[in-house]
Amino acid sequence: MPPKELKLCSDMLSTSISNLGAEMQYLRTVAGDDVLWNGDPAFWTGRAPVLFPIVGRAPGDEVAVGDHHAPMSQHGFARRNEFTLEKHTATSCRHILCASPATRAVYPFDFELQITHELIGNALNVGTRVINKSDRVMPFGFGYHPAFQWPLPNTNGATHFVSLASNKNPDQQPLSDGLLQQGVVSGPFKNGILEITDEIFANDALVFPNGSDALRYGPKEGPVLSFEFYNLPDLALWRPLGAPFLCIEPWHGTAALVGDGPQISDRPNSISLPPSEAITFGYSVTVDMR
Template sequence: MTSDCTLSNDHLSLSVAEMGAEMQYLRTQSGMDLLWDGDPAYWTGRAPVLFPIVGRAVDDRIAVGEHSADMAQHGIARRRAFALEEQSKLHCRHVLRADPETRAQYPFDFALYLTHALSNATLTVTARVENLSETEMPFGFGFHPAFHWPLPGAETQPHLVQLQSGSSPTQQPLQSDGLLMPNREDGPFRKGCLGITEPLFKDGALVFPNGTEALRYGAKDGPGLSFTFHNLPDLALWKPVDAPFLCVEPWHGTASLVGDGPQIAERPNSVMLAAGEAAEFGYSVTAEI
């Protein structure tokens, strides 16, 4: 029995796969695709969930106390099948529970719930992480959705990312190996606006620690997507060279810094979740198309 699900209302339709509880499409009822389609010529992902690390670890190896293991970029959840626990026309909830295979890499009992819900032209994605172990559990968490660039209906118009506050957050440079430099520098936002161009991403993703806030991606006076975030203080934007999509990535935690050790607890902005406790994260995106 499949754990895939499909949601639909008068504005949007959405499909979520059991593998990684990853969205497969998000489209308007007029047939405009908003989410990237996973073309392997550029990137097979669409909207992976990042847990229990965000980004890369030094030598792709993590540790929790005396336990150490190999762990690929962005963790294990994106490569695991989730079970479908609830579904209606407008929402579905998947869960990933720890098992012997996950514990071999990440030595905790946990439950990770992913809920996708539609309300008018808004999609809300919520994650709940439960620590079912008897000890404190360190982790990072993030979302990695990719949206078409340009957006449908705005093919000839320049696209911007506009921060609601008009701020200009600092940037943390990312090395070619996926690790972050320890220094901060002035970022490319100017009074909250960033024009999306190919040269902007020539060195990889743009990472803004503690830089998330409500934002809009799209044409200045045309179609766009408006985002709000919950408990996700870090922001990244990523667009591979010549790829027809932009990733808007809210995180709690980032890649390791150059020179860091393998301990998850020492990674930037890691969550330290007490035994028996839970933490929630989420974002909403409204289609203005």
Template sequence: MTAPRCVLQNDFLSLEVAPLGAEMQSLRTSAGDDLLWNGDATFWSGRAPVLFPIVGRAVDDVIAVADHKAPMSQHGFARRSLFALQDQTDVSCSHILTQNSKSLAVYPFDFTLKVTHRLERNTVQVTAQVQNNSAQTMPFGFGFHPAFCWPLPNAGRAAHYVTLATHSTPDMHKLDDGLLDPQPLPSPFVEGKLAIDEDLFTEGALVFPNGSEALRYGPAKGLTLEFQFHNLPDLALWRPKGAPFLCIEPWHGTASYTGDGPQISQRPNSIALAPEAVVEFGYEVTVRM
């Protein structure tokens, strides 16, 4: 029997979260307008996966921890793992994932990953806590991969932009077969502003190490989404050709560089979590009308 989804609601928003991957399934305004991608596999079956214990691909899809080597697909195993519901209220729910025989075969650590979704007025808060329950330091990467509608509700053909709160122009890296090209490229942002169009992602996702702690997505007028990121310094943007969504992905860690080895600890911006230590990540999305 499939575990039920958590349904959260307040006067402003409604949200559904599935136990598989602790993944958001829908996000709607009180007027019933969809903000989150619906997971149509024609373009991409994901909606808002959680990325752990790696972000992006590994060279040859093989990871290593010291002498332990194992196959691992892009973005790790959490997104395809069944989480247990820990608690739920009308406006929040928490799901937990811990190690099991299958995870230990590829990633030899005892861990607890807790993902919490909460509605606070017109804001969605998503937090994740990772605890290392092993006796040795645990290397990993972590990220979120939510996809939001493009265009946003009632925007019609209005141009959409991603605008960084810092108005900066961060260097961009491209992906080569899912691996990060170490050579930085000139930023496509102009004074922190990037127009989203059909041609922007012809070569795949755009990755911005040390991207931004906050940004705005949407048209110049009308409904927009404002993002705040916590302990997630890397940013990726992705949209398959013709897809009616844009992924806005805050990460701590990225795909391996082309030519790198398999060690997780040597991946860009990898985290080394001490035994019994806990680290938290999160983002907030505020809906502005």
């Protein structure tokens, strides 16, 4: 049986959310312009997966919590699990994933992961609440992985840029076989602006630890997507060679460091959530197709 989807509509946007991974399937303007990647398997089947309880790869694709060791593939298991639709209106919905025997076998915690999508005019707001229902501290990483069309509709081949609101040039931490190398290098931003080309992704994704910032994506003039992030200090940009999309990924936590072990708590910017407590994350994207 195919995953169920729920359609949301505002006066300016529409979207559809699948119960598989609580993943957005499209983001479309009232004029019919699609700004989200369509999941073509020729490049990448994802569209906007949620990353939990790890972001990126683990050494040998194995994680550990204390003495508990288990295999875990890149970006964790939430994106492969069926969420339950808890509530919805015409413009918003909330999906929930709770711990199960299958999740406890690899991640020995009781948790609740709540994902909310809401359309307000020409903006999409995505929020997440993670609740630790266990009796001990729960380490994890969390992130969003949405992919947007490159180039955006109606841009007529114009060069696209990612522009940081702060005009800063965050340091980059290169990847090696999916793991972060030790130490940072100067990043490719110049005065907070990065031109999107094939060449900048020749060595995999660009990861900017503690480099997250409100940003704009698109040409210097014309259609643009504007992003704001909440409690997501890390930023990654990813575009496979020749792919017609760009992933703009705000995270709290990153891949493990080269040479480190499998403990989730040792990963950069890992969260340690006390028992019975909750933490929230979120991002918004405003679509301007002027």
